[in-house]
Amino acid sequence: MIKVDSLIVNYKGFCAVDNVSFSVEEQEIFGIVGPNGAGKTSTIECIEGLRKPSSGTISVMGYDPWKNRKELHEIIGVQLQDTSYQDRARVFEICELFSSFYSNPIPYDELLNSLGLQDKRKAFVSKLSGGQKQKLAIVLSLISNPKVVFLDELTTGLDPKARHQMWDMILKLRDKGLTIVIVSHFMDEVEAICDRVAIMNKGRILNIGTISSIIEKYDLKQKISFKTDQININSLEKLDYVISVKKERDVVTLFGTGNDYVNRVITYLTENNIIYTELSVKKPNLEDVFLDLAGYTPEGENSRKAVGGLK
Numbered sequence: 266m267i268k269v270d271s272l273i274v275n276y277k278g279f280c281a282v283d284n285v286s287f288s289v290e291e292q293e294i295f296g297i298v299g300p301n302g303a304g305k306t307s308t309i310e311c312i313e314g315l316r317k318p319s320s321g322t323i324s325v326m327g328y329d330p331w332k333n334r335k336e337l338h339e340i341i342g343v344q345l346q347d348t349s350y351q352d353r354a355r356v357f358e359i360c361e362l363f364s365s366f367y368s369n370p371i372p373y374d375e376l377l378n379s380l381g382l383q384d385k386r387k388a389f390v391s392k393l394s395g396g397q398k399q400k401l402a403i404v405l406s407l408i409s410n411p412k413v414v415f416l417d418e419l420t421t422g423l424d425p426k427a428r429h430q431m432w433d434m435i436l437k438l439r440d441k442g443l444t445i446v447i448v449s450h451f452m453d454e455v456e457a458i459c460d461r462v463a464i465m466n467k468g469r470i471l472n473i474g475t476i477s478s479i480i481e482k483y484d485l486k487q488k489i490s491f492k493t494d495q496i497n498i499n500s501l502e503k504l505d506y507v508i509s510v511k512k513e514r515d516v517v518t519l520f521g522t523g524n525d526y527v528n529r530v531i532t533y534l535t536e537n538n539i540i541y542t543e544l545s546v547k548k549p550n551l552e553d554v555f556l557d558l559a560g561y562t563p564e565g566e567n568s569r570k571a572v573g574g575l576k
């Protein structure tokens with residue numbers, strides 16, 4: 266559906282997007298993550314035909330977004346990171362205006378209903394809450410009945426229930442055949458809905474793939490913690506599959522690697538008749554990868570030094 270090849274975006278000599286290439290398949294939910302200023306919005310603005318690339322080629326369903334903006338306009342839906350509306354307009358008036366832009370719009374009342382905005386139909390846009398404005402932006406991005414939707418920081422400002430509703434809605438849209446590109450700072454959101462993700466930093470893609478493949482690649486440590494007052498942590502430190510151990514009061518936290526690391530720790534505790542409670546295992550997730558790349562390590566000494574990280 267989308268092919269980006271060697272994209273470069275320069276702003277007066279500053280390179281915001283530096284030779285980025287990737288493609289997005291039909292009916293895929295593709296996520297772009299990365300720290301502030303990484304070049305995410307600049308990249309998708311080029312794909313949306315809103316910004317002219319300095320160099321590189323982009324194709325969206327065979328169209329060049331810059332040269333074929335008219336055709337593209339009919340097949341894509343866009344929710345921008347920052348949107349401002351005329352304050353004196355009411356919700357239904359903005360929806361009608363947007364509907365008039367397209368040849369085959371979806372009845373906007375359906376969209377307002379599905380996002381719980383039907384009661385606000387006649388409200389002034391200026392009187393909507395932050396989250397309601399965000400929902401309106403999403404309604405407007407879908408009015409064109411698009412084939413591809415771009416959502417830049419979709420759920421920023423939404424309450425937890427609204428975020429989950431939004432995710433459900435996106436998954437349903439995908440099942441109906443849409444291709445969706447999202448930019449997000451919420452790693453739980455990306456893990457919940459994206460099929461593949463690209464991690465960007467300083468204009469480049471550091472990694473791209475399914476979430477599980479990215480997490481595996483970084484080989485981060487699994488965290489085990491349990492409560493006991495019967496252990497000498499020096500004995501745990503000596504085990505070859507344990508990387509580090511910390512004990513605070515009766516809580517022992519340890520990090521290790523290897524597929525059978527958790528089993529081996531439990532076996533060790535059992536064989537040594539160590540009685541423990543509240544054992545928990547936390548597998549690394551996308552947030553851990555992101556923090557590791559950013560050089561941020563809540564557990565300090567347990568960190569692997571990130572190579573080519575986000576710093």
Ligand SMILES: Nc1ncnc2c1ncn2[C@@H]1O[C@H](COP(=O)(O)OP(=O)(O)OP(=O)(O)O)[C@@H](O)[C@H]1O
Binds near residue numbers: 279281299300304
């Ligand atoms: N119109 C512009 N003129 C000059 N510099 C710009 C312009 N737009 C963006 N930049 C710069 O390009 C870089 C990338 O910006 P971009 O908006 O693409 O980042 P982003 O990854 O979307 O960040 P965020 O997570 O904060 O939204 C930043 O350093 C930004 O200051």
Ligand SMILES: [Mg+2]
Binds near residue numbers: 305306307346
């Ligand atoms: Mg942005």
